[in-house]
Structures are given as C-alpha cells and as structure tokens.
Amino acid sequence: SHLVYIGLGANLNDPLTTVRTAIDELAQITNTQLVGRSRIYISKPMGPADQPDYVNAVVALQTELSPHELYSATSNIEQIHGRTRDGAHWGPRTLDLDILLYGNQQIDDETLTIPHYGLTEREFVVYPILDIDSELVLPCGTKLQDLATNLPFNDMKAI
Numbered sequence: 485s486h487l488v489y490i491g492l493g494a495n496l497n498d499p500l501t502t503v504r505t506a507i508d509e510l511a512q513i514t515n516t517q518l519v520g521r522s523r524i525y526i527s528k529p530m531g532p533a534d535q536p537d538y539v540n541a542v543v544a545l546q547t548e549l550s551p552h553e554l555y556s557a558t559s560n561i562e563q564i565h566g567r568t569r570d571g572a573h574w575g576p577r578t579l580d581l582d583i584l585l586y587g588n589q590q591i592d593d594e595t596l597t598i599p600h601y602g603l604t605e606r607e608f609v610v611y612p613i614l615d616i617d618s619e620l621v622l623p624c625g626t627k628l629q630d631l632a633t634n635l636p637f638n639d640m641k642a643i
C-alpha cells in the first residue's frame with residue numbers, strides 16, 4: 485500500500501463543515517485508512533483576492549488504490565459537495581481535493597501531476613503537511629522543513 489497526502493481547500497458554503505465532513509469521507513474510501521491529519525487552517529486566498537478566506541487542511545492516507553483510482557474517489561467527494569469545474573480559474577470553490585503526494589512517485593500525465601505543482605510555494609499546504617510529518621522529504625530530495633523557513637506563515641490561523 486502507499487502513503488498519500490491529500491490537500492483540502494474550501495471557501496464557499498460553510499467551508500469549515502465541508503472540510504471536516506470531507507476528512508471523514510476520505511477516511512471511508514475503499515481500501516484506504518486515514519493515518520494522519522493536520523490542524524485546520526484559515527488563510528487568505530492566494531491569487532484573486534476578491535473571494536472569501538480559505539479553510540485548508542491536509543490528511544495522510546494509507547491506500548491500496550492506484551493514483552487514478554484515488555483521483556476518481558477524490559473527484560467523487562468534490563462532486564458530492566457541489567464542486568463544479570466551470571468556476572473562474574482560481575475562483576472560489578465549495579471543495580478542492582488535491583493529491584499532493586503519492587508515496588515517492590512522480591506522475592505527470594493528462595489527468596495527474598503528482599507531486600502537486602503548487603505544493604512547495606503554498607504555506608497553506610506546507611505547514612499542514614509538517615503538522616503530520618515534520619521530517620517529510622519530497623521525492624526530489626528536498627526536506628519540506630527547509631522550504632518552510634522561507635515560506636512565511638503569514639496570516640494563517642490554526643483553528
């Protein structure tokens with residue numbers, strides 16, 4: 485089985501409830517166990533600022549699913565929460581689930597780019613991963629802790 489990290493983000497329609505519910509739904513994916521979870525954070529939107537603050541978290545799952553099977557499971561959960569992908573690019577969303585890491589694999593095909601392209605410069609991803617594993621090393625060999633030193637915690641709040 486594989487250790488995978490999933491990023492959760494939401495900023496519409498009671499995002500805190502959505503994120504908490506989605507964590508439970510991720511834990512119930514077939515052949516998958518929840519093995520770690522971050523604190524839940526509030527952060528200012530990265531990108532277009534004319535949208536509500538985000539609720540972010542990261543969970544670690546142990547799964548037998550392939551990357552593509554996992555992707556369809558996370559897409560289903562997004563859809564349950566009304567995620568449509570017709571919104572403006574980087575616009576607000578009811579729930580975003582990103583496969584951040586899939587073991588040490590590096591995948592880049594028409595549907596999946598893993599590690600997630602934005603991982604290393606998103607404090608709302610880096611700090612939650614460090615909550616789960618402060619010693620995590622990325623597939624490229626970079627220690628996440630070293631990235632955090634020049635990623636300001638900024639105006640993130642842990643709740």
Ligand SMILES: CC1(C)Nc2nc(N)[nH]c(=O)c2N=C1O
Pocket residue numbers: 492493494527528529530531532538540574575580608
């Ligand atoms: C629009 C963009 C880039 N900005 C974000 N900004 C924050 N703070 N959190 C997110 O999850 C998030 N997701 C995004 O996709």
